[in-house]
Amino acid sequence: MPGTPASPASPSASGPSASFASGPDTTRREALVGGAVTLGAAALGTTLGAPSALAATPAPRGPVISEPFTLGVASGDPRHDGVVLWTRLAPDPLAEDGLGGMPDRTVEVEWQVSHREDFATIAASGTTETGPDQAHSVHVELERLRPRADYFYRFRVGNEISPVGRTRTAPVPGTRLDRFAFAFASCQSYTHGHYTAQARLAEEDLDLVAFLGDYIYETADQGSIGRGHFPAVEVRSLAEYRLRHAQYKTDHDLQAAHAAFPWAVVFDDHELENNWADDTSYEEDVPPEEFLLRREHALKAYYEHMPLRAAQRPAGPDLHLYRRLTFGNLVDMHLLDTRQYRDVQVEDSERDDPERTLLGADQRRWLSQSLADSSATWNVLAQQVFFSQRDFAEGDATNFSDDAWDNYKVERDSVRDEIARVSNPVVITGDVHANYVVDVKADFDDAYSETVATELVGTSFTSGRDGVEQNPGDAVQLAENPHIKFINRNRGYVRNTVTPTEWTADYRVVDYVSEPGAPIRDRARFVIGSGQPGARPQA
Ligand SMILES: [Fe+2]
Structure with a gap:
């Protein structure tokens, strides 16, 4: 519920002090x-x-x-x-x-x-x-x-x-801003790890944290580090989703990260159920009306636990998640919803059906308008699933994710062509529990085509457990997709320092989450120059 309107920001200076007498030995x-x-x-x-x-x-x-x-x-x-x-x-x-x-x-x-x-x-x-x-x-x-x-x-x-x-607070839209510092993060399975990265995040100096989805996991997983899910079931009812959110929120490191900065949150699939699409469950044979009731429970509990505005308060199974945040003349952040309106996932052979949508018609129109309205130096698409083409199959064969933008190829390409025409497009992504840096190509099948935007993919806070430098299959991904410049599978978050001339992305990682206390380290730094899409590695 919205609060009563705030009182003016300049209270009577002569009034009695509202401070609490906190002596030196008072906690x-x-x-x-x-x-x-x-x-x-x-x-x-x-x-x-x-x-x-x-x-x-x-x-x-x-x-x-x-x-x-x-x-x-x-x-x-x-x-x-x-x-x-x-x-x-x-x-x-x-x-x-x-x-x-x-x-x-x-x-x-x-x-x-x-x-x-x-x-x-x-x-x-x-x-x-x-x-x-x-x-x-x-x-x-x-x-x-x-x-x-x-x-x-x-x-x-x-x-x-x-x-x-x-x-x-943000600067007035359109006014000059010389520096915007924000981190993005995703995927914080409670059972997979301690919230060390969240604790280190809390120590940064940031204007914002963007959380790109999988805030909770719906599963019954008990893990192996004494952080089993409560209740010990796959959550479905409103009470169960509330309990799951409450369990996550009891973590003091997560609380510290929230208390330190404003967050901008979007959900992905696990806030409800793995790989759900609109009114369709990933489980077989769940009637839409039954799934929509579960969706109502999940999204109500989500709203109850997030610092979202009344515009995002759900009505039944619907929660209006997509929106824009503006930071002076420097950054427009277009926050997307890639779950509530998407067509059901299909086989690769059908992925280029021009009718298929990930965003839904209303959000797709809104995005076009939001991009057209923008006068910011940097345009950020803050969203959940992998945007650029990613072929997992070696050689001439192809194999694409059915849950990412690749499965909605025609719409992806149209969004790509559209962001190519706005000022400094950067796509930020969660979901895959790995760090990536990707050149968004005018034609993903032609390595020599123009780079028109940059995609920065952030690893998970904890999901996937301790993490590794790379998986064996990553060599195939790098070979098959020359537009992918970097893959790393440690845990952590991406810290970004944005100025009128440069975007600096620091991939901050912890080497383990199975025990608390890991130090944070800088795994890689990439820089995007204004007017020069594509990220360059920095020593
Ligand atoms: Fe995840």
Whole structure:
């Protein structure tokens, strides 16, 4: 649910300080809890111009909710005037009914935003309500914040105060921006590894994290490192999807990565089921109406656990995921949905059927318009599955993935031709649990044809377990697809520094995830020059 509108970003400077008295030997948690007494009276009274209803009202009836912030906090989808803040109240996150151990009633949640980590002054604050119908998740859309500014935020329920998150607004669209730093990542199977890469990600200095799908896995897998899936079934019901999301969100390294930066998230298949397509299950003989009910459960739980705007709140089995984020005059990020509208996967012999679509007609039109409207230096297609042609078969034979853009060849080629005409197109991709760098060719079958765009594929955070430098089959891929410049199968993420003249992609990897504590290292650096599609390796 959207929050009440934010108060103006410039509160009365002369009002009483809303800071919590945090002495040198007070831990932050003690300071936050202790300060709760002053929160309602001082902070809300100051910023809203009148004592808030909450400050004057006794605590709600019913038992006190203790320690509800077990799933952390998050922010997302920054605009120049605000972000969306997220948390979910779950004192018992793995309670079997999926409702987090919350009482069966509506609860009021206060939120505060400050330029200062100690909340000495308050930039915006308000209250919102949440209830069991949304698993006590909280989505607050902030407005009227300053562009390109850092903010801290936190929530309060009763006397309980959340951890503090940090976020950053975008620059005003079209205004000059000299540097944009963001990471992209995907595929974080809980059972396959510790979230070491997420912990290292949290230490970066970034404007945004783009997460490209497979945030959870739906499987019953128990793995071999003491991080078995809960519940120990393939999830299908709303309660089960909520529990799976809650289990993932209990990880403190993942919480740290969310608390450090705003994220822009899209889902791929495993947020619902392996390789699903529109209303069709990958399992045989599932009636569409039955699958759409499962899809409704999965997408509702997804929204409840992500820092998404109200525009992305699902209606039945539908969630409007595709959207654009703009960062000054430098970057337009077109976020795609390659699941909800796609035709069912077919054999290679049918992949060039011109009627086949991955995006669906509405999204395809929207993308054309979004690209045509863009005046940014860099145009990013942030999406899930491998975009460029990838032939796995040695010699004259061919074999393509049936779940990637190759299986929707005519539409892929039309999107390629279209992005070739916009300023500096870069496709970023998840899904395949490997790092790639790819020249997007005007004709993938002609190595001498023009390079018209660049595809950067990011490895998984954990999926696939510890990872290796390369697989034996990678030599075949490199030989069959000369436009593929780099393959690596370590775990990690891709950090990108974008300027008006250059895009620098650092492939950051950890050498193991089966145990915690791996250091991060730079496996490779590639640079794309503005006006020069294709990435060049840097020593
Ligand atoms: Fe995956």
